[in-house]
Amino acid sequence: xxxxxxxxxxxxxxxxxxxxxxxxxxxxxxxxxxxxxxxxxxxxxxxxxxxxxxxxxxxxxxxxxxxxxxxxxxxxxxxxxxxxxxxxxxxxxxxxxxxxxxxxxxxxxxxxxxxxxxxxxxxxxxxxxxxxxxxxxxxxxxxxxxxxxxxxxxxxxxxxxxxxxxxxxxxxxxxxxxxxxxxxxxxxxxxxxxxxxxxxxxxxxxxxxxxxxxxxxxxxxxxxxxxxxxxxxxxxxxxxxxxxxxxxxxxxxxxxxxxxxxxxxxxxxxxxx
Amino acid sequence: xxxxxxxxxxxxxxxxxxxxxxxxxxxxxxxxxxxxxxxxxxxxxxxxxxxxxxxxxxxxxxxxxxxxxxxxxxxxxxxxxxxxxxxxxxxxxxxxxxxxxxxxxxxxxxxxxxxxxxxxxxxxxxxxxxxxxxxxxxxxxxxxxxxxxxxxxxxxxxxxxxxxxxxxxxxxxxxxxxxxxxxxxxxxxxxxxxxxxxxxxxxxxxxxxxxxxxxxxxxxxxxxxxxxxxxxxxxxxxxxxxxxxxxxxxxxxxxxxxxxxxxxxxxxxxxxx
DNA sequence: ACGCATTTGTTCGTATGTATT
DNA sequence: TAATACATACGAACAAATGCG
Numbered sequence: 001x002x003x004x005x006x007x008x009x010x011x012x013x014x015x016x017x018x019x020x021x022x023x024x025x026x027x028x029x030x031x032x033x034x035x036x037x038x039x040x041x042x043x044x045x046x047x048x049x050x051x052x053x054x055x056x057x058x059x060x061x062x063x064x065x066x067x068x069x070x071x072x073x074x075x076x077x078x079x080x081x082x083x084x085x086x087x088x089x090x091x092x093x094x095x096x097x098x099x100x101x102x103x104x105x106x107x108x109x110x111x112x113x114x115x116x117x118x119x120x121x122x123x124x125x126x127x128x129x130x131x132x133x134x135x136x137x138x139x140x141x142x143x144x145x146x147x148x149x150x151x152x153x154x155x156x157x158x159x160x161x162x163x164x165x166x167x168x169x170x171x172x173x174x175x176x177x178x179x180x181x182x183x184x185x186x187x188x189x190x191x192x193x194x195x196x197x198x199x200x201x202x203x204x205x206x207x208x209x210x211x212x213x214x215x216x217x218x219x220x221x222x223x224x225x226x227x228x229x230x231x232x233x234x235x236x237x238x239x240x241x242x243x244x245x246x247x248x249x250x251x252x253x254x255x256x257x258x259x260x261x262x263x264x265x266x267x268x269x270x271x272x273x
Numbered sequence: 274x275x276x277x278x279x280x281x282x283x284x285x286x287x288x289x290x291x292x293x294x295x296x297x298x299x300x301x302x303x304x305x306x307x308x309x310x311x312x313x314x315x316x317x318x319x320x321x322x323x324x325x326x327x328x329x330x331x332x333x334x335x336x337x338x339x340x341x342x343x344x345x346x347x348x349x350x351x352x353x354x355x356x357x358x359x360x361x362x363x364x365x366x367x368x369x370x371x372x373x374x375x376x377x378x379x380x381x382x383x384x385x386x387x388x389x390x391x392x393x394x395x396x397x398x399x400x401x402x403x404x405x406x407x408x409x410x411x412x413x414x415x416x417x418x419x420x421x422x423x424x425x426x427x428x429x430x431x432x433x434x435x436x437x438x439x440x441x442x443x444x445x446x447x448x449x450x451x452x453x454x455x456x457x458x459x460x461x462x463x464x465x466x467x468x469x470x471x472x473x474x475x476x477x478x479x480x481x482x483x484x485x486x487x488x489x490x491x492x493x494x495x496x497x498x499x500x501x502x503x504x505x506x507x508x509x510x511x512x513x514x515x516x517x518x519x520x521x522x523x524x525x526x527x528x529x530x531x532x533x534x535x536x537x538x539x540x541x542x543x544x545x546x
Numbered sequence: 547a548c549g550c551a552t553t554t555g556t557t558c559g560t561a562t563g564t565a566t567t
Numbered sequence: 568t569a570a571t572a573c574a575t576a577c578g579a580a581c582a583a584a585t586g587c588g
Binding site for chain 1: 364365366389390485486487488489490491492493495509510511512513514517534536540541542543544546
């Protein structure tokens with residue numbers, strides 16, 4: 001990678017064309033929110049800049065980002081370069097392109113992307129239509145396990161939530177989840193009780209925490225007496241345990257969730273490609 | 274989309290440039306392997322042509338396809354258009370780009386992509402290193418369920434295989450799988466016994482059946498007496514059932530597999546994004 | 547060890563098509 | 568209808584990786 005492709009952009013103003021006036025990594029000295037990669041293709045540097053604007057909340061979920069042409073002139077690169085950066089962010093589901101309208105910050109507040117992370121599907125019939133029943137919501141000091149998963153100091157305050165998802169009368173999922181207390185000030189049972197819609201939409205709109213990625217570990221486990229009672233299965237029945245860690249920008253974990261799925265009439269759907 | 278962008282390519286030879294000589298969907302009349310989409314962006318038409326060449330085995334797994342420049346002149350489009358078509362096929366893991374070397378047909382015969390479809394991971398330690406133990410391999414008439422899953426007429430011959438995957442001494446996975454008998458002529462216990470390496474590599478190299486995609490349904494189930502004995506767990510123990518349908522080009526199902534995972538020291542890993 | 551040819555990767559510029567407002 | 572924004576397609580040039588002589 002040549003020096004000519006590593007110039008300060010955005011922060012520095014100069015009118016040189018990309019292939020005419022070499023100017024070694026200026027960006028490093030002026031980047032306020034973490035160093036930008038010093039020697040990378042231009043479009044990846046642009047991608048990093050866009051990512052930083054997203055992370056800093058410069059553009060809000062559901063809102064349009066500046067047009068490709070405007071970004072191109074702002075960063076003093078060609079439209080095609082901006083386009084390639086946006087292409088990658090769109091492929092990662094951080095941005096959504098809409099022809100004729102613009103490019104928008106992805107949001108959990110839309111029908112199409114609403115239950116993007118829920119892989120549960122009924123064995124027969126259409127997509128899952130589940131009701132929620134809140135069982136518990138309390139603030140507590142994190143256990144070592146929860147603290148480690150959320151990358152918090154041990155004992156740091158967390159919010160613990162327990163809820164059921166039901167298909168009609170039938171309980172299907174028992175969810176336990178833990179959130180960093182600091183990021184979710186004011187979140188309590190009443191908030192959750194009144195909320196209509198996906199949790200991730202609540203997190204996004206009320207607490208400015210946007211989930212963008214998650215990792216799950218699946219296991220088969222035997223139901224404890226308590227779990228069995230809540231899910232209306234026999235004690236010791238086989239349940240699918242789904243342990244999820246959700247991340248926001250910069251790979252910061254913002255949720256630990258453990259779901260117990262009753263998979264007699266539903267299954268967890270996955271696509272390998 | 275204008276007519277000018279929908280011309281016969283590959284089969285028709287004419288020297289017109291893309292934006293100068295309109296010539297409505299010629300491809301339709303000469304396409305031997307299914308109609309090409311009549312009105313689509315050029316790069317998608319190119320993609321369809323490449324896909325057909327892959328499906329017909331014109332280029333073999335692991336081998337390079339023609340260079341971008343050569344394809345561009347063959348199809349009489351610009352290099353950038355070929356590039357975009359290849360980009361999408363690479364994103365779908367059908368092709369692999371290697372700078373300076375060329376673009377290659379994806380294969381299961383490489384370290385990196387070898388166990389791309391195996392999501393099992395040990396709770397502690399590095400990636401899974403599993404031994405295989407073949408338990409059974411027989412030819413039979415398909416049950417209605419298997420026939421339906423493989424889109425075969427009921428009673429059509431299939432190969433049934435049962436095997437164990439072990440982590441050292443410990444059995445971890447009990448796999449049952451079914452393959453269309455017609456496509457896997459000559460496949461028997463000895464073949465499998467002697468084979469070193471992933472099954473999908475065997476399918477690819479010996480039977481010209483290349484897996485490109487799979488769908489899985491996961492459930493928690495209780496171990497039967499037989500399954501428990503084979504996996505060395507208590508009868509009724511909770512096991513993770515992974516039912517997989519694998520597909521080759523054109524969404525044709527070519528394998529049904531049902532794995533039972535013992536998830537006490539391993540888990541099924543999934544990434545949501 | 548060096549240079550050269552080939553191939554993909556990056557970047558620019560320009561023009562036109564299509565969808566939305 | 569016109570303006571705007573993304574989508575497609577072209578061409579050109581140079582960079583980077585690879586392999587060969």
